Amino acid sequence: MKYIQFLKENYDWLMDFINCMTVGIWITDAEGRVIMVNNSSISTGGLGREEILGRYTTELLESGYILYESSVLKAIESGHEESIVQEEGEGNHSMATSVPLFDGDELDLIVCVELDITEVMRLKGLLENQKNITRKYRDELLKFLGQNNTENNGSEELVTYNVNMIRIKDMAAKTGKTDATVIITGESGTGKEVMANLIQKNSARADAPFIKVNCAAIPESLIESEFFGYEKGTFTGANVNGKIGLFELANGGTLFLDEIGDLPLQMQSKLLRVIQEREVRKIGGEKVIPVDIRFIAATNKNLKKEMERGAFRSDLYYRLFVVPIHIPPLRQRIEDIAPMANYFIKMFNEQYKMNKVICDDAIKELEAYYWPGNVRELRNVIERMAVSGSGDQITRFQVSMCLNDNAGAGDNMGPGARNQSLGALLKEYEREIIMKTVDECGSISAAARALQVNKSTISKKLKEYER
Numbered sequence: 001m002k003y004i005q006f007l008k009e010n011y012d013w014l015m016d017f018i019n020c021m022t023v024g025i026w027i028t029d030a031e032g033r034v035i036m037v038n039n040s041s042i043s044t045g046g047l048g049r050e051e052i053l054g055r056y057t058t059e060l061l062e063s064g065y066i067l068y069e070s071s072v073l074k075a076i077e078s079g080h081e082e083s084i085v086q087e088e089g090e091g092n093h094s095m096a097t098s099v100p101l102f103d104g105d106e107l108d109l110i111v112c113v114e115l116d117i118t119e120v121m122r123l124k125g126l127l128e129n130q131k132n133i134t135r136k137y138r139d140e141l142l143k144f145l146g147q148n149n150t151e152n153n154g155s156e157e158l159v160t161y162n163v164n165m166i167r168i169k170d171m172a173a174k175t176g177k178t179d180a181t182v183i184i185t186g187e188s189g190t191g192k193e194v195m196a197n198l199i200q201k202n203s204a205r206a207d208a209p210f211i212k213v214n215c216a217a218i219p220e221s222l223i224e225s226e227f228f229g230y231e232k233g234t235f236t237g238a239n240v241n242g243k244i245g246l247f248e249l250a251n252g253g254t255l256f257l258d259e260i261g262d263l264p265l266q267m268q269s270k271l272l273r274v275i276q277e278r279e280v281r282k283i284g285g286e287k288v289i290p291v292d293i294r295f296i297a298a299t300n301k302n303l304k305k306e307m308e309r310g311a312f313r314s315d316l317y318y319r320l321f322v323v324p325i326h327i328p329p330l331r332q333r334i335e336d337i338a339p340m341a342n343y344f345i346k347m348f349n350e351q352y353k354m355n356k357v358i359c360d361d362a363i364k365e366l367e368a369y370y371w372p373g374n375v376r377e378l379r380n381v382i383e384r385m386a387v388s389g390s391g392d393q394i395t396r397f398q399v400s401m402c403l404n405d406n407a408g409a410g411d412n413m414g415p416g417a418r419n420q421s422l423g424a425l426l427k428e429y430e431r432e433i434i435m436k437t438v439d440e441c442g443s444i445s446a447a448a449r450a451l452q453v454n455k456s457t458i459s460k461k462l463k464e465y466e467r
């Protein structure tokens with residue numbers, strides 16, 4: 001009883017000491033009987049010192065002076081430090097921490113410190129509120145991104161959760177509001193056309209004609225007549241009524257010049273003239289037709305290099321690069337792979353009336369791939385797995401096989417490009433095969449029979465995989 005003894009011997013000056021403190025302090029004996037209490041504690045409760053001193057905590061609890069529960073009683077019971085937070089009405093909160101002090105093995109007394117945490121709780125509430133608001137805005141933002149995605153031509157969305165891409169998308173949407181010429185660059189399959197659709201859809205010309213032309217697909221001999229059209233009787237064997245050219249078709253709207261890097265030099269200078277002078281004349285025609293066209297061009301070529309080697313006109317280059325938009329390859333925005341994969345699965349589920357889902361492992365496998373064919377390749381891979389796999393799950397095994405097929409079909413990044421040794425790759429495939437067979441066969445014995453190995457081999461491998 002050394003603490004109780006000390007306390008009794010030094011009661012007066014100890015009382016003066018704890019009365020200097022702004023926190024409430026209670027000291028009870030091992031039975032929870034109050035032997036000391038300071039002014040700060042009394043000022044927070046409804047009873048005076050004399051009414052508290054000498055009373056058992058259980059009594060105070062029963063009489064309602066202490067609300068709900070007592071940290072003192074909890075500390076007596078557990079023999080450890082105990083804290084409780086209590087609401088004391090009118091939004092006030094306190095936190096009581098009781099520390100048991102032992103003389104040897106014997107509980108001697110309990111020191112309870114009471115803190116007014118009303119302000120802390122108010123701040124906590126504010127923080128919670130703030131967090132809820134942030135969560136709400138985040139959800140709204142994600143919803144907005146998803147909704148924005150549908151603002152595309154046709155049924156396709158521009159799916160992205162990549163910060164860079166979101167910024168680009170934002171900028172693209174803004175340029176839609178102007179008539180500035182836009183050039184979209186990026187590797188094949190990165191989504192340049194999807195971006196062009198987004199720009200057009202967000203522009204004042206959204207309801208006006210949107211003419212798309214693949215410059216690489218038109219034979220050189222026909223390119224001029226395709227763009228400018230011709231008057232009737234101009235060519236023998238041609239349409240007797242003449243032809244309206246792409247420029248005229250796009251008048252009042254937008255002309256999307258895909259693969260502009262493949263436009264023959266001669267046509268490049270003619271295009272430049274149209275962009276600058278805003279008028280066209282049909283082949284064999286006299287009449288000058290004023291045109292009001294917004295140009296969006298795209299290429300997977302490095303136009304600067306093309307210009308340097310004389311394959312692209314520098315004046316056209318500078319005329320096009322008013323608003324340049326570069327779309328990064330898919331391998332540089334790995335966070336887009338999972339949402340895109342899920343987006344394509346949903347799309348193919350609807351198209352083929354399926355219920356496919358992709359497992360996390362399979363997503364990881366997709367994320368580890370190099371994607372030389374970018375989003376187009378991802379979409380094709382998902383479609384192939386969706387229509388060819390059995391069951392509703394797209395597994396990691398299926399992804400591995402599919403990506404290997406892709407690599408084998410001439411794409412330049414096979415499993416080796418993932419920097420894994422043959423041994424590691426074989427182990428990985430062995431694991432996939434075993435897991436899939438056990439999954440499909442429903443038991444280790446059946447899988448062992450199917451793979452023509454001992455049951456113990458499969459069990460051993462499965463244990464290894466669990467580690």
Ligand SMILES: Nc1ncnc2c1ncn2[C@@H]1O[C@H](COP(=O)(O)OP(=O)(O)OP(=O)(O)O)[C@@H](O)[C@H]1O
Nearest residue numbers: 156157158159188189190191192193194300375376
């Ligand atoms: N961000 C995206 N969200 C959803 N689908 C996308 C996205 N980007 C590309 N795709 C899809 O990938 C495929 C290829 O996209 P797109 O044709 O726009 O690429 P591209 O860069 O214009 O290709 P290319 O240079 O070969 O013309 C399309 O099926 C398109 O719908």
